[in-house]
Amino acid sequence: xxxxxxxxxxxxxxxxxxxxxxxxxxxxxxxxxxxxxxxxxxxxxxxxxxxxxxxxxxxxxxxxxxxxxxxxxxxxxxxxxxxxxxxxxxxxxxxxxxxxxxxxxxxxxxxxxxxxxxxxxxxxxxxxxxxxxxxxxxxxxxxxxxxxxxxxxxxxxxxxxxxxxxxxxxxxxxxxxxxxxxxxxxxxxxxxxxxxxxxxxxxxxxxxxxxxxxxxxxxxxxxxxxxxxxxxxxxxxxxxxxxxxxxxxxxxxxxxxxxxxxxxxxxxxxxxxxxxxxxxxxxxxxxxxxxxxxxxxxxxxxxxxxxxxxxxxxxxxxxxxxxxxxxxxxxxxxxxxxxxxxxxxxxxxxxxxxxxxxxxxxxxxxxxxxxxxxxxxxxxxxxxxxxxxxxxxxxxxxxxxxxxxxxxxxxxxxxxxxxxxxxxxxxxxxxxxxxxxxxxxxxxxxxxxxxxxxxxxxxxxxxxxxxxxxxxxxxxxxxxxxxxxxxxxxxxxxxxxxxxxxxxxxxxxxxxxxxxxxxxxxxxxxxxxxxxxxxxxxxxxxxxxxxxxxxxxxxxxxxxxxxxxxxxxxxxxxxxxxxxxxxxxxx
Numbered sequence: 001x002x003x004x005x006x007x008x009x010x011x012x013x014x015x016x017x018x019x020x021x022x023x024x025x026x027x028x029x030x031x032x033x034x035x036x037x038x039x040x041x042x043x044x045x046x047x048x049x050x051x052x053x054x055x056x057x058x059x060x061x062x063x064x065x066x067x068x069x070x071x072x073x074x075x076x077x078x079x080x081x082x083x084x085x086x087x088x089x090x091x092x093x094x095x096x097x098x099x100x101x102x103x104x105x106x107x108x109x110x111x112x113x114x115x116x117x118x119x120x121x122x123x124x125x126x127x128x129x130x131x132x133x134x135x136x137x138x139x140x141x142x143x144x145x146x147x148x149x150x151x152x153x154x155x156x157x158x159x160x161x162x163x164x165x166x167x168x169x170x171x172x173x174x175x176x177x178x179x180x181x182x183x184x185x186x187x188x189x190x191x192x193x194x195x196x197x198x199x200x201x202x203x204x205x206x207x208x209x210x211x212x213x214x215x216x217x218x219x220x221x222x223x224x225x226x227x228x229x230x231x232x233x234x235x236x237x238x239x240x241x242x243x244x245x246x247x248x249x250x251x252x253x254x255x256x257x258x259x260x261x262x263x264x265x266x267x268x269x270x271x272x273x274x275x276x277x278x279x280x281x282x283x284x285x286x287x288x289x290x291x292x293x294x295x296x297x298x299x300x301x302x303x304x305x306x307x308x309x310x311x312x313x314x315x316x317x318x319x320x321x322x323x324x325x326x327x328x329x330x331x332x333x334x335x336x337x338x339x340x341x342x343x344x345x346x347x348x349x350x351x352x353x354x355x356x357x358x359x360x361x362x363x364x365x366x367x368x369x370x371x372x373x374x375x376x377x378x379x380x381x382x383x384x385x386x387x388x389x390x391x392x393x394x395x396x397x398x399x400x401x402x403x404x405x406x407x408x409x410x411x412x413x414x415x416x417x418x419x420x421x422x423x424x425x426x427x428x429x430x431x432x433x434x435x436x437x438x439x440x441x442x443x444x445x446x447x448x449x450x451x452x453x454x455x456x457x458x459x460x461x462x463x464x465x466x467x468x469x470x471x472x473x474x475x476x477x478x479x480x481x482x483x484x485x486x487x488x489x490x491x492x493x494x495x496x497x498x499x500x501x502x503x504x505x506x507x508x509x510x511x512x513x514x515x516x517x518x519x520x521x522x523x524x525x526x527x528x529x530x531x532x533x534x535x536x537x538x539x540x541x542x543x544x545x546x547x548x549x550x551x552x553x554x555x556x557x558x559x560x561x562x563x564x565x566x567x568x569x570x571x572x573x574x575x576x577x578x579x580x581x582x583x584x585x586x587x
Contacts, residue, residue, distance in 0.1 A: 002058055002059050002060060002062070002065075002092075002093065003056065003057075003058060003092070003093055003096040003097065003137060003141065004056070004057050004058075004059045004062065004065045004066065004069065004090070004091075004092050004096060005054055005055065005056045005057075005090070005091045005092075005096045005099060005100070006054070006055050006066060006069040006070055006073060006088055006089075006090050007047075007052060007053055007054030007055060007073075007088065007089060008021065008052070008053055008054075008084070008087045008088050008089065009051055009052035009053075009054070009089075009108065010051040010052065010110050010444075010448050011108065012087050012088070012089050013087035014087075015425075015444055015445040015448065017079065017083075017084070017087055018050075018051070018052075018053070018425055018444075019425055019426035019427060020077070020078065020079050020426070021053055021073075021077035021078070021079045021084065022048070022050075022053070022077070022425050022426050023046070023048045023053060023076060023077060024261065024263065025261070027076045027077070028046050028048055028127065029127075029131060030076060031046055031055070031072060031073070031076040032044055032045065032046060032127070032128065032131050032133045033131070033133070034072055034075075034076070035055065035057055035068075035069065035072055035133070036133050038068045038069075038072065039064070039068070040057075040059040040060055040061045040064045040065040040068050041057040041058065041059050041065065041068070041069070042057075042058045042059070042060070042135065043057065043058045043128075043133060043134055043135035043136075043137060043138050044056060044057035044058070044128070044133050044134075044138065045124050045125065045127060045128030045133060045134050045138050045142070046124060046127070047100075047103075047120065047121060047124040048124075049117070049120045049425075050196075050259075050423065050424065050425035050444060051109070051110050051425070051444070052103075052108075053073065053077065055069050055072065055073055056096070056100070056138060056141070057069060058135065058137045058138065062092060066090055070084070070085065070088055073088070093475075094471060094475050097141065097471050097474055097475065098467060098468075098471045100121075100141060100142075100145045101144075101145055101148045101149075101467045101470055101471055101474075102464075102467055103117060103121070103145075104117060104118060104121055104145040104146065104148055104149035104152075105148060105149050105152040105153075105158065105463050105466070105467060106149070106152070106153075106158060106463075107460065107463060107464065107467070110165065110444075110447060110448055111165055111168045111447070112158075112460065113158040113159055113459075113460075114165060114168075115149075115153060115159070116165065116195075116196070116199065117149070118146060118149045118150070119195060121142060121145055121146060121149070122142075122146060124142065125138070125139070125142035125143065125146075128142075137478070140474075140477075140478070141474070144470070144474055148466065148467065148470045151466060151470075152463045152466050152467075155462075155466065156459040156462040156463050156466070157459040158459050158460065158462075158463050165196075165423060165447065166196070166199055166200045166203045166257070166421075166423065167179070167203055168447060168450075169257075169421045169423065169442050169447060170182075170183070170203065170204075170207065170421065172442045172446070172447065172450055173255070173419045173421060173440060173442050179207050180207050180208050183204065183207040183208050183209045183255075184208045184209075184210075185208075185209075185210045186209045186210060186253075186254040186255055187209070187210060187211045187212075187213070187252060187253045187254055187255070188201075188204050188209045188211070188212050188213070188253055188254070188255040188256070188257065189212075189213045189215065189246070189249050189250065189253040189255070189256045189257070190204070190212060190213070190214050190215070190225075190256075190257050190258075191215050191216075191243075191246065191256065191257070191258035191259070191260060191266055191267075191428065192215075192216060192258060192259045192260040192261075192424075192428075193214060193216040193218065193221035193222050193224070193225045194259065194260070194261065196259040196423055197214075197216075197225075197257070197258075197259045197260070198225055198228075200257040200259065200421070200423065201214060201225060201229055201238075201257075202229070202232070204236075204255070204257065205229050205232055205234040205236040205238075206234060208234075209236060209255070210236065210237065211236065211237040211238070211239075212226070212229055212236055212237070212238045212239075213238075213239055213240075213241055213249050213253065214226050214229075214238065214239070214240045214241070215240075215241050215242065215243050215245065215246050215249065216240070216243065216260075217243050217260075219240065219242060222240035222241070223240040225238075225240070226238040226239055226240045246266075246267075246271075247271060247274065247275065250267075250271065250272065250274075250275035250418070251275045251278045253418070254418065254419060255418075255419045255420075255421070256418065256419070256420045256421065256429075257421045257423065258420075258421070258422050258423070258424060258428040258429055259422075259423040259424045259428065260424055260428055261424075262424070262428060263426065265427070265428065265429070265430050266424075266428040266429065267420075267428060267429045267430060267433070268430045269430045269432040269433050269435075269436065272418065272420070272429075272430075272433045272436055272439055273433075273436050275418065276417045276418055276436060276437075276438050276439060415438060416438060416439070416440045417438035417439065418438065418439050418440070419439075419440045419442075420433065420439065420440065420441045420442070421442050421443075422441065422442070422443040422444065423443075423444065424444075425444055427443055427444070429441065429443065431443065431445075476545070479543050479545070480540050480541075480543055482543065482552060483539060483540060483543040483551060483552040483555070484540075485552075486552045486555050486556055486561065487536045487539070487540065487555070489556075489561050489562070490532065490536065490555065490559055490561060491532065491536070493559065493561060493562075494528045494532060495525075495528075497528070498521070498524050498525055498528055501524060502517075502520065502521050502524065505517075505520065539551050539555060
């Protein structure tokens with residue numbers, strides 16, 4: 001076995017690199033074709049998800065294989081090899097098997113124990129089979145990985161250690177509120193109709209949203225998903241709309257989940273700003289019931305309001321800053337005045353780890369920002385909001401230097417108008433939307449930050465034990481399979497010897513009748529089988545142990561087996577990778 005895997009994942013690379021390195025469907029096909037065309041590789045497949053890109057191949061040369069696979073990944077991902085190399089990891093032979101089995105069990109997932117990876121491994125195998133790039137080793141490896149993953153989920157409580165990325169994302173949106181309570185009665189928009197979007201829609205229906213709207217570029221798929229949701233028995237209302245209707249739907253929904261294969265942004269900051277601004281102008285009931293989250297974390301009182309860039313404390317100084325900034329940036333003075341007012345009123349950036357929301361603390365003396373922080377910013381473009389975010393960030397830094405008070409958070413809370421969950425890689429939703437008041441964003445990057453501190457269940461250790469057992473069994477089966485062609489060739493040679501000796505006996509004793517000839521033939525065969533049984537069983541056992549690869553060569557030398565006969569058996573075995581009767585097949 002010369003299995004090699006070269007890849008990168010959320011554990012080795014930042015989200016920004018994973019986004020740029022993501023592979024489209026066409027890119028995966030071309031990558032596999034080019035991998036087989038390369039000299040070191042004889043079979044291959046690619047496992048590409050939103051959190052990892054891994055190229056698996058059976059290679060005859062380790063160093064040449066690493067160099068070739070790394071170059072191909074860089075070439076087809078569009079990221080320069082020099083930039084990609086620091087984030088790549090390499091696993092070989094048993095370590096490569098251990099890695100894939102760990103991935104299949106959810107041990108290497110962003111959310112430990114999630115089961116969606118099994119479907120993605122199945123898709124990777126199916127792609128290799130469809131393109132005829134997966135041979136005996138890749139088929140055995142990925143099929144066994146699926147069995148190991150299923151075993152881990154059925155024999156341990158790894159499901160309790162983790163959860164699907166969708167569920168985890170919804171929990172981050174709901175903050176400390178139970179998801180079912182948070183979702184009750186809400187209207188949701190799901191963008192995309194692929195496997196992850198379908199899972200998101202099913203999860204939303206299960207937790208109790210009132211209505212789901214599905215938007216997809218292919219209308220048939222969106223309509224089919226909506227029909228499935230209606231028939232699910234959850235009582236959710238579901239409908240399909242074209243992608244062109246997304247801007248209108250944004251003004252009507254409370255939650256958006258997006259996971260498409262688009263290479264560019266699906267929702268820009270301006271799209272989201274227009275939607276929440278429209279909702280503000282139309283009134284609080286225009287887009288469904290609003291929901292709230294605490295202004296501050298850990299029960300502390302609101303932090304001091306941030307200052308403007310110059311730290312101005314008077315209206316005159318603020319006016320001076322407006323004039324200066326207006327000349328430099330070309331911003332409308334009225335817009336700038338509202339931004340200054342928003343910053344001074346407490347509209348700081350409150351980063352809760354997994355999601356980011358701008359919260360505006362209402363003041364008793366009639367703050368111009370308004371109680372929900374939106375009215376003063378209606379119609380402000382993304383560049384202006386970026387300026388506001390800079391001031392807010394400075395205020396946050398200053399506030400963190402102040403001692404925390406132990407008083408409880410006031411009863412008032414900030415209204416979240418629109419909750420966004422972006423599960424796509426590369427991202428579907430502009431990260432700048434987290435600076436828009438009333439918008440809460442959870443994306444892959446923030447999920448990674450949140451899951452880093454998630455507690456590990458005790459069952460993780462049990463799964464690691466299963467992985468270790470299965471890796472050892474798979475390696476033994478592969479090593480035993482390596483000697484099988486030699487054992488088959490040995491038995492074929494013995495059968496030929498028996499046939500020649502029986503023919504010679506017929507010439508010497510022509511008077512034997514059919515019954516006698518059959519009895520003699522059977523006796524000779526039994527003798528040969530008994531002589532070969534113990535050595536062949538033992539050589540398989542020895543060959544399955546680490547370092548047992550030399551036993552096949554010894555057997556060929558001892559019995560002077562024809563190398564061409566052994567090679568022909570190997571080719572016939574490789575031509576039928578789905579043959580479950582092969583004694584060397586992993587189980």
